[in-house]
Amino acid sequence: MSGLPIADILPVALPDPSADRLSTLFDAHYERLYRLARRLVPTTDAAGDLVQDTFLKAARAVASIPIGSTDEEAWLVRVLINLRRDEWRKTAVRRRHQEEARRSTRVCSDQEAVFVARATVWRALDRLTPRRRAVLVMHELEGLTIPAIASLLGVSGITVRWHLSKGRGDLARVLRSHGGESHGKR
Amino acid sequence: MESVRDMLRDADPLRHEPPRLEEERDGIRRAVLAAASEAPSRSSMRWRINRTPAALLAAGAVSVLSVAVLGSKIWSGGSATLHAAAVRFEMRLADTAFSPGLREARIALTGGVVYLHQEIIVTNDDISDSQVIDGERPSRFGVAVTLNAAGAEKMRRATARHVGELIAMLIDGEVITAPRLRSPIGASAVLSCDCTKAEAERIANGMRIR
Numbered sequence: 001m002s003g004l005p006i007a008d009i010l011p012v013a014l015p016d017p018s019a020d021r022l023s024t025l026f027d028a029h030y031e032r033l034y035r036l037a038r039r040l041v042p043t044t045d046a047a048g049d050l051v052q053d054t055f056l057k058a059a060r061a062v063a064s065i066p067i068g069s070t071d072e073e074a075w076l077v078r079v080l081i082n083l084r085r086d087e088w089r090k091t092a093v094r095r096r097h098q099e100e101a102r103r104s105t106r107v108c109s110d111q112e113a114v115f116v117a118r119a120t121v122w123r124a125l126d127r128l129t130p131r132r133r134a135v136l137v138m139h140e141l142e143g144l145t146i147p148a149i150a151s152l153l154g155v156s157g158i159t160v161r162w163h164l165s166k167g168r169g170d171l172a173r174v175l176r177s178h179g180g181e182s183h184g185k186r
Numbered sequence: 187m188e189s190v191r192d193m194l195r196d197a198d199p200l201r202h203e204p205p206r207l208e209e210e211r212d213g214i215r216r217a218v219l220a221a222a223s224e225a226p227s228r229s230s231m232r233w234r235i236n237r238t239p240a241a242l243l244a245a246g247a248v249s250v251l252s253v254a255v256l257g258s259k260i261w262s263g264g265s266a267t268l269h270a271a272a273v274r275f276e277m278r279l280a281d282t283a284f285s286p287g288l289r290e291a292r293i294a295l296t297g298g299v300v301y302l303h304q305e306i307i308v309t310n311d312d313i314s315d316s317q318v319i320d321g322e323r324p325s326r327f328g329v330a331v332t333l334n335a336a337g338a339e340k341m342r343r344a345t346a347r348h349v350g351e352l353i354a355m356l357i358d359g360e361v362i363t364a365p366r367l368r369s370p371i372g373a374s375a376v377l378s379c380d381c382t383k384a385e386a387e388r389i390a391n392g393m394r395i396r
Contacts, residue, residue, distance in 0.1 A: 019219055022218060022219060023215075023219060026215050026218055026219075030211060030214070030215070034206060034211075035200060038199055038200055038203075039198065039199070039200065044199075044203060044206070045343065048206070048210060048214060049343075051214060052214045052217060052218065053304070053305050055214070055218040056217070056218060056304070056305065056306070057304065058218075059218055059219075060304075086287060091347070117196075117197070118196060118197040118202070119197075121193050121194065121196070121197035122197050122199065125194075136190075136194070137194070140190060140191040140194050140195075141191075141194055141195065141198055168190045171190060171193075172190070175193075
């Protein structure tokens with residue numbers, strides 16, 4: 001009567017294959033992405049934001065996400081790392097100031113010393129580019145092999161080895177430059 | 187001598203932090219699926235109207251942002267995107283210069299161009315109240331928006347890091363205004379749209395529909 005297609009006047013949401021796909025992607029990959037994100041950013045909130053932004057990007061591009069668990073995981077991981085890279089670049093200056101402020105804090109107890117030592121390592125990671133950091137995290141903490149990381153990131157094994165080597169060296173150098181109060185012997 | 191692997195394992199936050207709460211995961215899931223229903227497909231409008239309300243509604247501490255905006259073209263200009271019942275509200279960070287990942291958008295009231303960040307800071311789901319308020323000119327009105335606790339926290343977090351940059355307020359995908367952040371925003375914002383009373387009421391009422 002009104003000339004409107006039925007779909008336009010239905011009072012309920014219609015099934016949407018895109019939403020179904022996204023829902024499946026979320027359930028399959030959220031935990032993995034959160035764990036990676038948490039190891040790439042300073043706080044739990046930032047990790048949650050990063051994962052959410054990754055899936056929001058996926059929501060806008062569902063049709064272009066490759067099919068298959070491995071390929072879709074690789075797609076999501078790359079998006080996550082790229083998003084982190086954008087944020088990392090934006091906050092580079094502020095990070096340096098915070099770094100200097102933290103260095104001036106004093107350690108008052110053994111417990112705090114342990115905390116500061118961990119924080120120092122984790123802040124040193126902040127100096128690495130997100131891709132290099134991701135390679136380091138995936139290899140050293142997640143236990144992924146070099147070919148597996150190469151496949152996830154869409155780069156060659158040689159590139160992964162290069163990032164690993166540079167990442168370890170950068171990390172050691174940054175820790176040394178922190179004066180060695182916490183990690184002087186490393 | 188400790189290896190890099192040992193150092194990283196010892197410092198790994200996942201070893202020392204409690205597991206993420208289910209509700210946090212569910213909140214992200216809900217936001218993502220809501221975004222999917224609003225994605226570019228033309229069917230988004232009916233999805234939006236019937237979307238389930240967000241679970242988290244709580245009173246938030248209030249700080250006020252006054253957004254001064256000139257012009258009045260959009261509402262009298264009959265924007266085709268305004269829906270009779272629901273309006274889609276978003277706030278996003280924006281830049282004045284293009285960089286990869288940003289989307290160009292024209293400010294409806296002034297005609298200026300801004301470049302929108304992809305991330306949406308808050309949407310209708312984050313609104314706990316919206317009211318018509320007097321505008322800066324006689325017989326013109328704006329809309330005061332109060333965010334719920336979750337929305338206020340997201341807003342604080344996002345804006346604290348971007349003082350001095352632009353924040354865009356969008357209605358149904360159109361940028362109404364993009365003022366510069368002078369300080370972090372908390373739970374409240376004012377959309378000074380220079381609307382007629384009927385238009386402001388429509389927006390205020392439509393914003394609360396999720």
